[in-house]
Amino acid sequence: MKNSSFDENSxxxxxxRLEQSILSHVQNSKTPLELSQExxxxxxxxxxxxxxxxxxxxxxxxxxxWQNEPxxxxxxxxxxxxxxxxxxxxxxxxxxxxxxxxYGSIGTLGYLGLxxxxxxxxxxxxxxxxxxxxxxxxxIVEISFCANLISVFPLFPYMGKAQLFAIIFExxxxxxxxxxxAYHAYNLVLLTxxxxxxxxxxxxxxxxxxxxxxxxxxxxNELQYIEDNKNK
Numbered sequence: 746m747k748n749s750s751f752d753e754n755s756x757x758x759x760x761x762r763l764e765q766s767i768l769s770h771v772q773n774s775k776t777p778l779e780l781s782q783e784x785x786x787x788x789x790x791x792x793x794x795x796x797x798x799x800x801x802x803x804x805x806x807x808x809x810x811w812q813n814e815p816x817x818x819x820x821x822x823x824x825x826x827x828x829x830x831x832x833x834x835x836x837x838x839x840x841x842x843x844x845x846x847x848y849g850s851i852g853t854l855g856y857l858g859l860x861x862x863x864x865x866x867x868x869x870x871x872x873x874x875x876x877x878x879x880x881x882x883x884x885i886v887e888i889s890f891c892a893n894l895i896s897v898f899p900l901f902p903y904m905g906k907a908q909l910f911a912i913i914f915e916x917x918x919x920x921x922x923x924x925x926x927a928y929h930a931y932n933l934v935l936l937t938x939x940x941x942x943x944x945x946x947x948x949x950x951x952x953x954x955x956x957x958x959x960x961x962x963x964x965x966n967e968l969q970y971i972e973d974n975k976n977k
């Protein structure tokens with residue numbers, strides 16, 4: 746206690762005022778770090794109870810976990826970690842609008858580039874279906890597809906693996922690693938599926954349909970169901 750001259754009622758009232766102030770800061774603070782700084786100032790002027798201390802320490806721990814989390818970009822929401830959360834809705838709208846403009850521009854420019862071209866297959870699916878194999882322009886398309894496969898596509902299995910393992914395996918602390926056999930099993934399943942699709946010469950439109958329906962349903966619903974049951 747900083748001053749023993751206060752009676753018990755005065756101390757209790759002081760506790761209540763401080764805890765209400767802290768809870769107000771918890772709700773309105775921009776970041777846990779700013780909350781800790783503001784509460785430290787309050788502590789230098791007021792009494793604080795064990796409940797206040799727990800609130801302070803919990804938010805300090807959140808700040809430390811945020812800074813030390815190695816996979817925060819893949820396992821947490823970027824919007825939830827912004828300094829100014831009051832602009833989250835606005836930023837989310839801008840992000841959707843920008844994404845729509847980018848995809849719309851790509852689709853429009855791609856359509857203009859294919860105007861007047863004869864399709865080489867009965868049911869064209871990709872841009873390559875509008876170029877003759879003997880045409881030199883088809884080489885540019887093949888190089889673009891190759892660059893896409895080498896640079897972009899390997900990221901999807903990695904991102905899916907990180908999200909899947911985070912749900913299946915429970916870490917005791919941030920330094921724990923996932924079992925090595927799980928990595929081998931994941932890669933083996935992915936390789937087996939790829940070989941089967943290649944041997945059976947599955948059409949690209951069927952693969953796109955499966956990815957957009959079954960895999961999407963599994964990711965959004967089934968994995969969420971597993972996570973909910975694990976937390977019970």
